[in-house]
Amino acid sequence: xxxxxxxxxxxxxxxxxxxxxxxxxxxxxxxxxxxxxxxxxxxxxxxxxxxxxxxxxxxxxxxxxxxxxxxxxxxxxxxxxxxxxxxxxxxxxxxxxxxxxxxxxxxxxxxxxxxxxxxxxxxxxxxxxxxxxxxxxxxxxxxxxxxxxxxxxxxxxxxxxxxxxxxxxxxxxxxxxxxxxxxxxxxxxxxxxxxxxxxxxxxxxxxxxxxxxxxxxxxxxxxxxxxxxxxxxxxxxxxxxxxxxxxxxxxxxxxxxxxxxxxxxxxxxxxxxxxxxxxxxxxxxxxxxxxxxxxxxxxxxx
Numbered sequence: 437x438x439x440x441x442x443x444x445x446x447x448x449x450x451x452x453x454x455x456x457x458x459x460x461x462x463x464x465x466x467x468x469x470x471x472x473x474x475x476x477x478x479x480x481x482x483x484x485x486x487x488x489x490x491x492x493x494x495x496x497x498x499x500x501x502x503x504x505x506x507x508x509x510x511x512x513x514x515x516x517x518x519x520x521x522x523x524x525x526x527x528x529x530x531x532x533x534x535x536x537x538x539x540x541x542x543x544x545x546x547x548x549x550x551x552x553x554x555x556x557x558x559x560x561x562x563x564x565x566x567x568x569x570x571x572x573x574x575x576x577x578x579x580x581x582x583x584x585x586x587x588x589x590x591x592x593x594x595x596x597x598x599x600x601x602x603x604x605x606x607x608x609x610x611x612x613x614x615x616x617x618x619x620x621x622x623x624x625x626x627x628x629x630x631x632x633x634x635x636x637x638x639x640x641x642x643x644x645x646x647x648x649x650x651x652x653x654x655x656x657x658x659x660x661x662x663x664x665x666x667x668x669x670x671x672x673x674x675x676x677x678x679x680x681x682x683x684x685x686x687x688x689x690x691x692x693x694x695x696x697x698x699x700x701x702x703x704x705x706x707x708x709x710x711x712x713x714x715x716x717x718x719x720x721x722x723x724x725x726x727x728x729x730x731x732x733x734x735x736x737x738x
Contacts, residue, residue, distance in 0.1 A: 446564075451557040453480045454541050458534075464565040465525045465532045470500060471564070473521040479541065481513025483555060486540040490521060493537045493560070496529035525567075536560035628667035629728040635660045636720065650708035654698045654716065661694070661720050668731070690726070694719040 447458040455478040460471060479485035491499055505518040525532060541555035623631050639660060644653035662673035662681075671685050678695045681687075687695075698716060700706040 447559065447562050449559055451539075452483075452541065452555045454478065454483065454485050454539065454555065454557075456539055456559055458562060460564075465496070465567050467525050467527050467567055469525075471497065471523045471525065473523065475519045475521065476516065477518075477539065478514060478516045481515075482544055484542050484544050485515075485517070487517050487519045488537045488539055488559070490534060490537065493535045494523060494533075495535060496526055496532035496564075497523035498526060500524045532564040532566060534560055534562040628664050629724060629731075631667065632660055632664040632724050635663070636717075636724075640717070645708075645710055645713040650713060651702055653713060654701045654708070657716060657720055658695060658698045658702075661691070661723065664724060664727075668727070688723075688726075690719065691723050694723060 444460065444463055445457060446460045446463060447456070449456050455476075457476045459474040459476075462469075462471060465471065473490075475487060475490075477485050477487050487504070500522040502522070503520045505520070508516045510516070536558050537560050539557055539559055541557070543555070623634055626634065636657075639653075639656050644650070644656070659674060662676075665671055665673040665685065669685070671681075673681050673685070676684065678699050681695070682692060694716065697719075701708045701712075
């Protein structure tokens with residue numbers, strides 16, 4: 437019981453050079469918690485003081501345990517005694533207090549024994565505030581019960597956060613898929629030349645030549661042209677080799693040079709340069725423009 441956190445002094449007094457102090461860890465009684473007392477008695481060097489026995493002086497409490505600390509003697513001969521008490525509140529008691537008690541003090545010298553009892557004194561009473569009034573029983577709990585939710589734990593917070601992250605990822609994936617599907621539908625409705633321009637613009641935004649990925653760039657660039665030919669003329673150009681395509685489609689010299697130069701980078705190991713990539717892009721763009729223009733002229737003539 438030593439080392440208690442004492443809240444306040446409930447009694448302090450001094451008589452004939454004897455100091456008495458009682459500290460308590462609380463001044464209001466809680467029926468569910470013990471009350472801890474610390475009784476400190478300090479007497480001068482020429483007197484002997486006896487710690488009071490509170491066993492039969494408490495009202496509304498029952499004694500749980502007691503513990504006396506080792507007496508301390510100061511340089512001037514005065515002695516301090518300390519007794520710790522733990523009191524258990526009695527449920528539904530009308531009063532919680534320590535009734536007045538006697539502190540016995542007597543002289544130490546034999547010559548002064550005639551004055552024995554002269555220095556003793558009465559201390560107290562010490563009163564404690566009763567417990568707070570309970571809420572009246574109205575039956576509201578039975579008629580309108582409240583949900584008793586468990587306390588929020590860090591584990592639950594972690595699971596909730598993980599679920600929210602998962603939901604956000606699913607929503608983001610759905611948004612990406614919807615946008616991709618909308619783009620595919622929009623491109624499917626385009627004319628062959630419009631779709632070729634869209635694919636070429638998307639390829640250029642990737643910046644493959646700037647990252648040194650020339651082979652990938654040439655593969656995708658030739659596929660833009662081959663898919664345009666497939667959609668425009670019904671020739672399965674994406675699935676043919678260059679040689680097969682040249683025999684079947686009999687393309688213009690411009691398209692032939694473009695495809696053959698691209699094969700040199702894709703299959704013959706020719707090291708491409710940024711200028712070569714720009715020239716290939718302009719060749720593809722020139723072919724698409726010229727072919728679209730010739731088709732438009734043929735349509736007007738018909």
